[in-house]
Amino acid sequence: MKRTLLVLAVVVLYVLHQDFWFWRTAHPMVFGFVPIGLFYQAVFSAAAALLMWLLVKFAWPSHLEREIEAKEQEDSPK
Amino acid sequence: MIPAIVVFLYLAAVLYIGIFAFRKARGKEQAEDYFLASRSLGPFVFLFSLFGTNMTAFAILGSSGHAFSNGIVTFGLMASSSGLIIPLSIFLVGTRVWALGKKYGFMTPVQMFRDRWECGHIGTVIFIVQAVLLVPYIIIGIMGGGTTLNAISGGLVPYWFGGAIVAMVVMSYVFFGGMRGTAWVNTFQTVLFLLFGAVALIVIGAGMGGFRTAAQSMLAAPALAPLLTRERISPLYFFSYTFIPLSAIAFPHILIFCLTARKMGQFKKTVIFYPLCILAIWLPCVFLGVMANRVTDVPQIRAKQEARRVLATQGKNMAPEQRDELREQAAGDDVIMLLLQRYAPFWLAGLLGAGIMAAVMASDSQILALSTMFTEDVFAFYGGKRRFGERVQIQTGRIFIVLITLFAYAIALRAPETIFELAIQYAFSGFAALSPLLVAALFWRGSTKWGALASTLWVVIAVVAVAVFQHAVPAPAPGPATVVWWAGGWEALSRTPGGTAVFGFMPVVPMVIVSTLLMILVSMATSKPKAATIKRYFPS
Numbered sequence: 001m002k003r004t005l006l007v008l009a010v011v012v013l014y015v016l017h018q019d020f021w022f023w024r025t026a027h028p029m030v031f032g033f034v035p036i037g038l039f040y041q042a043v044f045s046a047a048a049a050l051l052m053w054l055l056v057k058f059a060w061p062s063h064l065e066r067e068i069e070a071k072e073q074e075d076s077p078k
Numbered sequence: 079m080i081p082a083i084v085v086f087l088y089l090a091a092v093l094y095i096g097i098f099a100f101r102k103a104r105g106k107e108q109a110e111d112y113f114l115a116s117r118s119l120g121p122f123v124f125l126f127s128l129f130g131t132n133m134t135a136f137a138i139l140g141s142s143g144h145a146f147s148n149g150i151v152t153f154g155l156m157a158s159s160s161g162l163i164i165p166l167s168i169f170l171v172g173t174r175v176w177a178l179g180k181k182y183g184f185m186t187p188v189q190m191f192r193d194r195w196e197c198g199h200i201g202t203v204i205f206i207v208q209a210v211l212l213v214p215y216i217i218i219g220i221m222g223g224g225t226t227l228n229a230i231s232g233g234l235v236p237y238w239f240g241g242a243i244v245a246m247v248v249m250s251y252v253f254f255g256g257m258r259g260t261a262w263v264n265t266f267q268t269v270l271f272l273l274f275g276a277v278a279l280i281v282i283g284a285g286m287g288g289f290r291t292a293a294q295s296m297l298a299a300p301a302l303a304p305l306l307t308r309e310r311i312s313p314l315y316f317f318s319y320t321f322i323p324l325s326a327i328a329f330p331h332i333l334i335f336c337l338t339a340r341k342m343g344q345f346k347k348t349v350i351f352y353p354l355c356i357l358a359i360w361l362p363c364v365f366l367g368v369m370a371n372r373v374t375d376v377p378q379i380r381a382k383q384e385a386r387r388v389l390a391t392q393g394k395n396m397a398p399e400q401r402d403e404l405r406e407q408a409a410g411d412d413v414i415m416l417l418l419q420r421y422a423p424f425w426l427a428g429l430l431g432a433g434i435m436a437a438v439m440a441s442d443s444q445i446l447a448l449s450t451m452f453t454e455d456v457f458a459f460y461g462g463k464r465r466f467g468e469r470v471q472i473q474t475g476r477i478f479i480v481l482i483t484l485f486a487y488a489i490a491l492r493a494p495e496t497i498f499e500l501a502i503q504y505a506f507s508g509f510a511a512l513s514p515l516l517v518a519a520l521f522w523r524g525s526t527k528w529g530a531l532a533s534t535l536w537v538v539i540a541v542v543a544v545a546v547f548q549h550a551v552p553a554p555a556p557g558p559a560t561v562v563w564w565a566g567g568w569e570a571l572s573r574t575p576g577g578t579a580v581f582g583f584m585p586v587v588p589m590v591i592v593s594t595l596l597m598i599l600v601s602m603a604t605s606k607p608k609a610a611t612i613k614r615y616f617p618s
Contacts, residue, residue, distance in 0.1 A: 017158065018317055033293035049353040064174065
């Protein structure tokens with residue numbers, strides 16, 4: 001379930017990147033000088049960082065980490 | 079002259095870091111230490127060096143230049159999509175490649191492919207394709223170094239000498255320091271990049287009297303207002319661009335960097351902070367590039383705008399060569415340097431110039447990656463390591479570094495820069511279309527060496543076809559594309575002012591899709607590796 005939600009979040013964020021709704025307008029100008037299209041994409045980047053945090057937190061491939069640790073312990077001189 | 083002195087001090091610092099890394103590595107004459115820093119990079123160096131490796135001159139010079147001509151679309155097109163796709167691919171592919179590297183001792187992607195698919199010469203074909211696609215980056219790095227030093231010194235340092243200095247410095251620290259030196263230099267450079275964006279924004283913003291007035295006057299000017307929207311770019315083109323960042327993980331130098339982490343946990347910070355690092359560098363550069371259009375007291379910027387205006391209004395009636403000449407005049411790759419020269423105090427312009435040099439000198443990891451690939455995938459694979467030992471293998475790698483740098487410098491002196499800029503465009507699409515190889519090797523038991531070969535050959539054919547097409551059909555003036563092939567009322571193949579369109583998409587889209595299909599279909603029709611080999615990659 002957790003994995004499905006994360007996959008869905010990735011797909012949704014990818015779709016949200018195609019923000020055709022701000023395509024032909026610069027308004028509103030955020031802080032008076034940042035066109036909305038640019039501001040949206042900057043916020044998108046922050047959202048991407050948040051999504052990466054969620055992936056790291058809930059879908060980290062820790063089985064690979066454990067495999068390597070076990071191998072390193074095996075290889076290390078007794 | 080002061081900015082040039084600051085830049086030379088920066089080059090000396092970079093050289094020192096490389097030599098310091100050499101001293102640190104003394105007594106550890108092992109290939110894994112020289113080429114992968116003994117897989118020992120900590121979280122901070124790993125994040126910054128991996129990020130720095132992927133940021134070329136384009137991150138600062140190209141992004142602002144592209145934004146100067148195309149407006150705010152540059153950020154969504156190249157930065158925010160990369161901020162999603164690149165960390166995601168590092169998370170999915172990079173971590174797995176790291177684990178396999180630790181487990182089986184791989185030092186290059188081709189070593190993994192050879193082992194995974196039980197192949198020899200097919201691996202050599204993949205090596206050749208990767209190497210050919212990578213060489214233009216090294217050449218353009220040296221060209222960028224020559225141009226930047228020439229510009230920063232106000233013409234006192236000639237292009238040939240600037241290029242030679244940059245080539246020598248990069249070659250020296252890669253030669254002596256290997257991966258450790260390259261990673262430390264990249265970390266230092268990334269810190270400079272990150273500072274560059276914020277400082278440049280503040281200084282230039284203050285110099286321009288604040289951005290609010292500039293933005294409002296752009297909105298009021300009919301010729302400039304579209305730069306604050308994305309109406310000049312089609313949504314299909316925008317969508318196509320999200321395929322380009324797939325190239326990042328397929329670049330051998332990025333994948334080799336993934337093998338240098340001490341622990342898998344090192345990837346966590348890299349994956350999370352990658353989008354924020356991109357934001358910190360690209361947002362100020364793109365914004366400044368757009369705002370440069372409101373600068374009226376820099377003659378060079380006005381000349382660029384005039385060239386753009388002539389191209390838009392009279393371009394249709396001009397010969398292709400005249401259009402190309404005007405395109406070159408209108409190109410904005412140096413706008414950020416012009417803004418700094420106009421608005422930053424001398425000493426600060428030097429520091430910011432060093433930041434630009436840091437971006438330009440990103441070819442170090444490509445040089446090292448090529449050397450690693452040559453010594454591992456060719457020299458060691460064909461018996462050199464067994465016959466002559468590891469010490470000779472490292473010496474071979476170092477000789478290769480010298481030869482490839484000299485070769486790149488010789489070409490940089492003779493060939494026009496535009497050729498390599500184009501080659502890099504093709505290389506991005508080519509590496510993106512090679513990414514299905516990695517996904518298939520790591521996630522699909524049924525993939526085979528023949529599927530990998532089919533995808534690789536397709537990439538070669540497609541890259542050559544696009545290059546030949548763009549050479550044969552000249553770029554039209556800004557406006558509608560030249561349609562070369564109609565299919566059922568659809569514009570199947572067109573030559574656009576900026577490249578090629580296939581059913582309205584950039585070529586990278588069909589390249590990736592066909593590469594994926596070939597990998598699937600050919601693998602399904604051919605025999606799989608031994609069960610024991612597959613089990614090593616898919617134990618559960």
